[in-house]
Amino acid sequence: MAGETGNLTPKVQIKGVEKVYEGRNGKVVALNGINLDIHDNEFICVVGPSGCGKSTLLNIIAGLHEATAGEVLVDGVKVEGTGVDRGVVFQQYALFPWLTVEKNVMFGLNLRKDLTKQQREEIAMKYIKMVGLEKFVHAYPKELSGGMKQRVAIARAYAVNPSLLLMDEPFGALDAQTRTQLQSELLKTWEEERKTCFFITHDVEEAIVLASKVVIMSARPGRIKEIVDIDIPYPRTQETKMLPRFTELKNYIWNMVYREYLEVQK
Ligand code: ADP
Ligand code: MG
Secondary structure (H helix, E strand, C coil): CHHHHCCCCCCEEEEEEEEEEEECCEEEEEEEEEEEEECCCCEEEEECCCCCCHHHHHHHHHCCCCCCEEEEEECCEECCCCCCCEEEECCCCCCCCCCCHHHHHHCHHHHCCCCCHHHHHHHHHHHHHHCCCHHHCCCCHHHCCHHHHHHHHHHHHHHCCCCEEEEECCCCCCCHHHHHHHHHHHHHHHHHHCCEEEEECCCHHHHHHHCCEEEEECCCCECEEEEEECCCCCCCCHHHHHCHHHHHHHHHHHHHHHHHHHHHHC
16 A cells, blocks of 8 residues: 555656657657556556557657657656666667677676675676576577667666666567467466566556556557556466456457547548
8 A cells, every 4th residue: 555655756757748859841749648657566558559659658758769749757856868776678689799698688787886896796687587598697698599688788777776667669570489478477476476567568468467447548649548457466477368258358459449449540
């Protein structure tokens, strides 16, 4: 309960965020008045048709893009640039090809001047083990499969101990089997650490199996169409997808997203 800790301020407050891009063919309104509170320990999944502004919103929370209007507060502090309190994982692995798995995971940790090299190595190893890559500590990204590279990216995001994880379709480029495996691993980690997650996906099943709340965005200009509470208790596994309630939620959310998709086609 939030009341027990006395901390009633939402972890993330998105207040009237708008984003207008100046494109070659004029202005593109990517986001139009986004308001959303994200509470500590929530797992938010964002779904919506391609181009509705999901990545734009994530990049604004990460501090990589600036909102045209409105603001984002994390722990009550206005976001003005990136910060180690926010770990980001993208669909494209974004690993440094010239660094080993260990050095990639240690990358953000190296900014922590309060830690000795040995401490940094121990932390890196903890998260490399968490994602099951202890046999590949000294391997380079080119020696790894897509799923393994994405595991490294997740370990790297966790290693700096951010209080908020931002993930933009992190499993989008993986085959179905690897994707379900990584979903299960992420669920297990989240159930242990309960780090607040903001996770974008175009896969409705993935959204429901992971999320405590699914945010459905409308076709461009992106707005929040509906927030659906996923009232299926954790721990969740791939078997959760067999539950009648899962199917119900899936049909409901899928229909909403499909209607927005049809809007895009008009
Ligand atoms: P999503 O992640 O939901 O697919 P994006 O946030 O990537 O959507 O993009 C939202 C809209 O903003 C799209 O129409 C896209 O073309 C446009 N857009 C994104 N980035 C830029 C940019 N740097 N310059 C101009 N338009 C952009
Ligand atoms: Mg995107």
